[in-house]
Amino acid sequence: MSSRASTAGNTDFRFIDRPDGKHKLGFPQNRTAQRGQRIAAGLMLIGSHARPGSRRLAGALLAAALTLAMTTLAAVTASAEEVVLRVGDQKGGNRSLLEIAGDAKDLPYRIAWSEFPAAAPILEALNAGALDVGYTGDLSFLTGVAAGAPIKAIGGTKSDPxxxxxxxxxxxxxxxxxxxxxxxxxxxxxxxxxxxxxxxxxxxxxxxxxxxxxxxxxxxxxxxxxxxxxxxxxxxxxxxxxxxxxxxxxxxxxGAGLTPTITFIVASDSAIATKRAALQDFLSRLNRARLWSLDHLDAYARNTAALTKMPEDVLRAAYTAQRTRPIALDEAVVKEVQDASDRATRYGILSKTLDVGRAVDRSFTEAALN
Structure with missing residues (x-):
């Protein structure tokens, strides 16, 4: 059995040749770690033939080399376990908001953004496991829940109806x-x-x-x-x-008196279970950015126009009218959306009656708003 190395940066991916002519991908090895291992092996050989004083020096060098190798291996392992949050967005949406407000910096995880033309495909991607989190209007969210999508609302905003x-x-x-x-x-x-x-x-x-x-x-x-x-x-x-x-x-x-006009931040059940800390931080940043936008509507409209090529006067008028603000997913919100859900079922928009409380995860809200 032989091996061939493919090098990318400081990491060697070894393709190991098997007797049956197939190949398997070996564990990525960092070249710095490999050098540390070779130094350690050499020092062990030297130490076996050296005088007592030299052996003490060799022992110290051996310890240093082993520390280097272990530290590098730990760094490689940590890098391999980096949390990636897969986020669904729309043009001029949350990505623009975070960047303009300055809340997209120094993330303790990596965001993989995907832009969609509307909320429906975001829900489809969440249902398929292709996204961790996205956003959608209250009724579209309820439609997804009624269809059996494994999702929960973890945060939200409210606009003027x-x-x-x-x-x-x-x-x-x-x-x-x-x-x-x-x-x-x-x-x-x-x-x-x-x-x-x-x-x-x-x-x-x-x-x-x-x-x-x-x-x-x-x-x-x-x-x-x-x-x-x-x-x-x-x-x-x-x-x-x-x-x-x-x-x-x-x-x-x-929509005055007719619609909740709530936009939900929606996460998959899988992401809630495995990426809770990243979701919590992401939601907190969105809420901070949204509060910033309320105090800087002109700057928000100007910068969003530059990013999206949409007319600045249109965006300024929209943002001024909406006054979109973050909300807690409390009992009042659940009751309001439950009423809308029941009416949507009566209208034939939803296929069945829903328990909205079971579709909402309130555990994120308090920490995010604080």
């Missing part, structure tokens, strides 16, 4: 929710869009069968609204600010 709105074109004859009867309404399926449409129709006394729901993501829904393919569009910030400022769309209803 008026920043969820149903928009129409500037020239639309629709003036209020009462005018939505018989209309085609676009929104995200299983999330804020579909829920706001259902809640708004219910409040206006319009049966679900008296309007048509068009399940579209925000990008496609905006195109459809401007083209006249749909009559109204249920969406959130910063889409609301962009549509009203740039496309002259009009809001005819909003």
């Amino acid at each position: 008026r920043t969820q709105a149903i928009l129409v074109r500037a020239d639309s004859p629709i003036r209020s929710a009462a005018d939505l009867k018989g209309k085609r309404l676009a929104g995200t399926r299983g999330g804020w869009g579909q829920f706001l449409i259902s809640a708004t129709l219910e409040k206006a006394g319009i049966a679900p069968s008296e309007a048509t729901f068009a399940p579209l993501n925000p990008v496609d829904a905006k195109v459809a609204l401007m083209a006249g393919s749909v009559d109204a569009w249920a969406v959130w910030e910063p889409y609301v600010a962009f549509a009203t400022l740039k496309d002259k769309a009009r809001p005819i209803a909003d």
